[in-house]
Amino acid sequence: MLREELIFVGTCDIAGLVRGKGFPAAELPARRKTGIGWTHSNLMQTCFGPIFDTPFGTGGDLMIVPDPSAEVHVDFRDGSAPEHFFLGDICNIDGSPWECCVRNFLRRAVAALKRAGGLHLIAAFEQEFVYTGVEDLPGHAYSLSAFRRQGVFGEMLTGAIRAASAKPDSFLAEYGPRQYEVTVAPETALRAADQGVITREMARGAAFRLDNRAIFSPMPVADGAGNGVHIHFSLHEEEGAPATYDPHGPFGLSAAAIHFAAGVLHHMEAICAITAPSPASYLRLTPNRWAPTVANIESQDRGAALRVCPVFEAADGKQRAAQFNLEFRVCDAAASPYMALGALIFAGADGLARNLALPESSRPLPHSLGEALDVMAASETVEGWLGPTFFEAYLRHKRSELAFVAELAPDELCARYAEVY
Template sequence: MAIDALEPHPLVRLLGKPTDEFTAGDLVRAVAELGLSQVNLRYVGGDGRLKTVAFPVNSREHLAEVLTRGERVDGSSVFPGTDTDASDVYIVPRHRTAFLNPFGERRSLDVLCAFYAPDGTPLPYAREQVVRRAAEALTRQTGMTLEAFGELEYYLVDAPEAIYPVEEERGYQESAPFSKHERVREQVLGHLAAMGIPLKYAHGEVGNIRTADRQMVQHEIELQPLPLEQAADALVLTKWVVREVAYSHGLEATFAPLVSGQGAGNGLHIHSRLVRDGVNVIAGGGDDDDDDDELSDTGRRLIAGYLSAARALTAFGNTVPTSYLRFSDGEESPEDICWGMRDRTGLVRVPLAWGGDVLAGMVAHANPGTTEPIPEPAVHPQTVELRLGDGSADVHLLLAGMAVAAARGLRDDDSLQLAERLRVDAHDEFEQLPSSCGESADALEGERELFEADGVFPAAFIDAVLDGLRDTDDPAEGEAARDELIRRHWHVG
């Protein structure tokens, strides 16, 4: 196939095929032709972080074996609660995830893996298997695919600069020299694009915090829609790359929900859309509406599903006590379970989507005399934005939970009525999100049958999530206790 000359993924350019068609033989060829000396098998552990097993390239035969068979690992060290006397599990490479590692002393090929039990079945409590089951169940029930992407916020922390000092709460899309660490953003974008992560953009965010001994400058990176399992992988890899690049510059990166008693915290807003046969069916005109500027009934059912399960979803999207301090303190952090068009105060927002005569008029006004056709995206760009998550989110579980909630919204008869009742302009009083990890655990326990249906979330897995939330529950009483919670949950996700 012809490869786009602007394709940033070096393996796609070398092999002449998209990542979905990569084979173990292709990756062996790439290692040989590029002179790589190491292969890293990577996986997401029980804490949601990226783990690594490094293999030297000893021979073509050994390389093919590693890239095909994978390896066995100690599941009891990866997943809390696993019995040590029956803990061996397999990790098997998913070839489409391969990328060239932009870091490290030795040039290496990295591949994400999936977990399997000793009998060869998918490991029930592995993150990538949970989100895969959730996505497959939704498609089986509805004939639609849920695609998603994240808006990932983070702070870069270093000593304060005297020249062009940061101005508090004035960082939104600021440019250098008033914005700090643009070079970090540029390098993150470059690495992720070359790794095959579809990106929209990166920019400075609102949060600028300055104290006597340090400055904290907030940034955001926004990705592009992908099927759920790939979307979750992309977010984990993005966090890894941000941390690596920051560290190489002598900076500390944090995704913590709250970083200070003042200023904005770090959210993780998830955009999603439903696609059937290449058509975005949440956009007006996508299924049963004619107005391309409005949300379809399917889109409203999707929102109803998210809102109906919102309190329980905090168990996956807001996993530490500072998550709930952010809810209560943040100016744009949601508390009310409601939604609106373009409204940033609700839990779900329907953002602007370009299209029709409005777009044509803007382009013509900005570029008088232009005759070039306006490019149309392959899939309508309309999404709905769930503003619940933050930097502590267990992203695979959050996306899996969203798929479960979406399926309920799509199949329940009263979803359209629920969506209408929960519009932000419907009335002034709405149900609130939980105010603590303990309340979040209670909400999940009350909805556990929903998440355990179809075997998506194993019962023992839900028990472990509940235990983790209740063990972490720690109310902050007073400024000193609050500061200690922020310190304790500084590096999350």
């Protein structure tokens, strides 16, 4: 069989999907600088494909430039083409960052955190999905049976994650029918988001080679269990020392972590439009689904929006501080990891900059994407994070998606999103 290796360069856009272009591998040296051609309105592709609305029209040229630190080359050794792709930055044709680049949004959030408190953030993405290659048997949540019946998929996924230069942490059968969860080790913010994207794509790649699917949709079935993306994070001083834990603080939080958490809770309703950015997302954020319904912080409570995680077998305060982290649970895979983590960091940085205190009471989360978008649209602070062009584009993108599915019943809505994610 005559073959020539191809390489893909793309970005995980505001629809939470990796889009870009491929080229012959022999061209890589030249493409490292110029990448692949892109255009402004490509940002406005909805998760269903069509561009329903765009502020950019048909004009303009951009390029997606591969980041050498975000290269994936995984050979599944089954005769299929290797997964060889780069994640990259959307740049203007002079090489400067485009104002609507999702990776640049995250970089700017990291810079805001450094300005606010001289801190950086370490994060890890814990992602739930449905694997279609296993029979749905009732009563097997977290069971050895469900773990066994997925066959070699888990091993293929773990091997692919490691081959992609990430460190696998856990793989397990989850609560819902045919539901599994995968987690990788924590990394600095941009690398953590890269790994969040890569982990999803390795799950999809492994499932594809087994003639199955890994479905990351927020609600694959309207009356079933939802798929969440939980972002674990901790703050660190510039030289690397942990800065989240204080045994004498509320919930064991340091002063900086209190302000950070307070900022996240303060902006929670607005950033829901970024972290839970589909109509199906709000079918998950309802009572009795092990998902948050209010903007709150609690210790070791999986129904909280911000969960203070437990520390296991710490010999001393230093080990406890190194393990100590929070978990942001108002997120799913309809969100780009860059956008979700960026919004989380911007909100926390604002809390640090203003020395916000933890709220005395909790507020309900938005009940729909429309509600969340209205809160976001009214926030001058969120507009400042995104910039006016990106802010308008994001709102128009999500409102056009919302209008497209507005008449669908919950069952049909979930089916449409399960086809995409």
